[in-house]
Amino acid sequence: xxxxxxxxxxxxxxxxxxRAILEAxxxxxxxxxxxxxxxKLLDSESRPVDLSCIILDVQMPGMSGFDxxxxxxxxxxxxxIPVIMLTCQSSPEDFVSGYNIGADYYITxxxxxxxxxxxxxxxxxx
Numbered sequence: 001x002x003x004x005x006x007x008x009x010x011x012x013x014x015x016x017x018x019r020a021i022l023e024a025x026x027x028x029x030x031x032x033x034x035x036x037x038x039x040k041l042l043d044s045e046s047r048p049v050d051l052s053c054i055i056l057d058v059q060m061p062g063m064s065g066f067d068x069x070x071x072x073x074x075x076x077x078x079x080x081i082p083v084i085m086l087t088c089q090s091s092p093e094d095f096v097s098g099y100n101i102g103a104d105y106y107i108t109x110x111x112x113x114x115x116x117x118x119x120x121x122x123x124x125x126x
Contacts, residue, residue: 004028004050005120008038008068009057009086014109018055018086021113022120027052035063039071042078051081052124053104055116058087058094066101073102082123086111 005027007018012033019029032038038056042049054072058065065085072078082104087094090108098106104123107115 003052004030005052005055006030006032006038006041007055008032008035008060008065009055010034010060011057014057014086018116021116025117027120034060035065035068035071038068047077049077049081053082053084053120055084055086056103058085058089058098066097069098069101069103084119084123086116 003026005022007015007022007029008031009015009018010033015031015033019031022029030041032041038054056065056068060068065087069083069085072081072083079102083102084105084107085098085103086107086109088109095106105119107119
């Protein structure tokens with residue numbers, strides 16, 4: 001199984017934190033600061049796209065995490081990659097929206113190393 005993860009978040013501190021946690025757990029981490037940047041990275045990947053999962057912020061300028069998730073799930077090359085939503089939004093409506101679009105797991109900010117690694121283990125053990 002791949003040990004590659006794409007983290008998409010507009011907050012540079014969150015991107016750095018996620019990268020540090022995942023690299024310490026021996027993952028190869030790609031980062032993007034927006035949905036547009038994430039799709040540029042994904043478009044440059046060979047097919048099939050080889051990622052363990054995508055960690056996706058919900059609130060981002062331009063294209064929201066829900067918009068990115070919708071586009072990922074509609075494209076044959078990315079629809080089967082597990083997606084973890086990492087967000088400040090913790091209302092039941094937000095969770096339901098994400099799960100209805102195709103999110104595999106939710107982690108709310110602030111989060112711990114253990115929560116992040118548990119979520120990855122959960123979505124990649126299928």
